[in-house]
Amino acid sequence: MTFLFTAFAGTAHALSPYGCRGLETHPALAAVEGRDGVFFAIRPELQSHHGLAEETIAHVADLSAALAGRGTTLVFLPVPTRAQVMSHMLPPFAADLGYDASVATAVHVDTVARLERAGVVVADPLVALRAAALAGERPFFEADPRPTATGARILADTVAGALSDHASLTDARTASFTSVPAGTQTLASAMRSGLQSACLSELPAVSTDAFTTNAGQFGANTDTQIVVGTEITETSALNLPGFLSEATGLRTLGYGVPGGGAFAAISTYLTSQDFQTAPPKVLVWEVPVSAPLGQFGDQPIRELTAAAGATCSAPVPVRAADASGALTAELSSAQLTERTALSFNTGGTGVAAVRFDFVGADGFARSRSIYRHDGQVLTGQFFVPVGGLADYGVTSVRISGSSAFGTAPQLNVCF
16 A cells, blocks of 8 residues: 555656646645646635625625725636636646536626626726737746736726726826836745745746836826735736826726735725825726625725715714723713624724623623724724614613723714
8 A cells, every 4th residue: 555655656757747746635725737837726716606696796896886986996806716817727626626617607696797787896807817828928937826926917997998988087187108128026925935945946937027007297286096906916016006097097006915815005094194085087996806805794894985985974982981091981872783893993002802891771892893904004994883772772882992092992883
């Protein structure tokens, strides 16, 4: 038996041009090796069902409507997986793992259609990315899930196409922006590093032609576009904000949180004073389709909706609850409803998590907590929806944090 296993492993080793072994069970990152040195992570890239539930789509539509009320157009940018874009590079073994490219495409197309029917502006780059891959271009890296600069430019062009006929740009102040080459850059990659430990030969480098974008004569006087997202937005060599400026004519600023999923960057931005005092003309939400919007229930996206559009002008006095630093507030006369939220400002401190214990007329406490990602900028601002609690006749709330609050915390009811 030992001889047979060794012989089988040696055959598999010989079949890999890079001398890779045991990728499917690799402890750091289970993967498969495709054609031409393209490696695919089994999870999440070889999962066929990256769709959104109807409830989630309704919440995205609510967020879009709330932003529209502030004069901001939301553009939802679902970034497909490499398996969706480069399915022709997959090994036959991918099917044995349950991946079906046609199902993945159908789920993606259906999700985009349902978002659009709900009134959300969607920039769907799948067709353009796949056309580039089939034409021999390189929209994604071989051993990293991020797009190359070529792929980032396609994402930007897709956003511009989605906005081309939209009312938000008919009166926009635009200017000319030009992207110029900035040499070749090799990026650090956790995926490539993990895979390399299972391979004898050097894997393809995570290298891309980098670009910078320059504004024309009137670039400083244009309307603003913000793109928030993940490492795709954050990686400066990919130049997604710059390509967005070039494609749309809007001055574009970007903020991404590597590993932050769908919510880290956008929650920082929407709870920031930058947004609250000067909402942008366009907000592009870059979301990998593999980042599930409903993973933590509806509270994260309902917080975004409250931050985007709620009127939080009903202050509620807070006082110290006990020596622990927690606060308490009376809510019996606050007239809470299913659409009400509470806005809590920590008083200038960067608190990463806040817990709200709502006490009902029945004497029971029901808790809701908000957590920020380790890598995101902390604004000290939290919005907690109270939907589902109003029926219990909430009389008070106890608020505690992962660290001390400032000297002047503020609580408001948002309608």
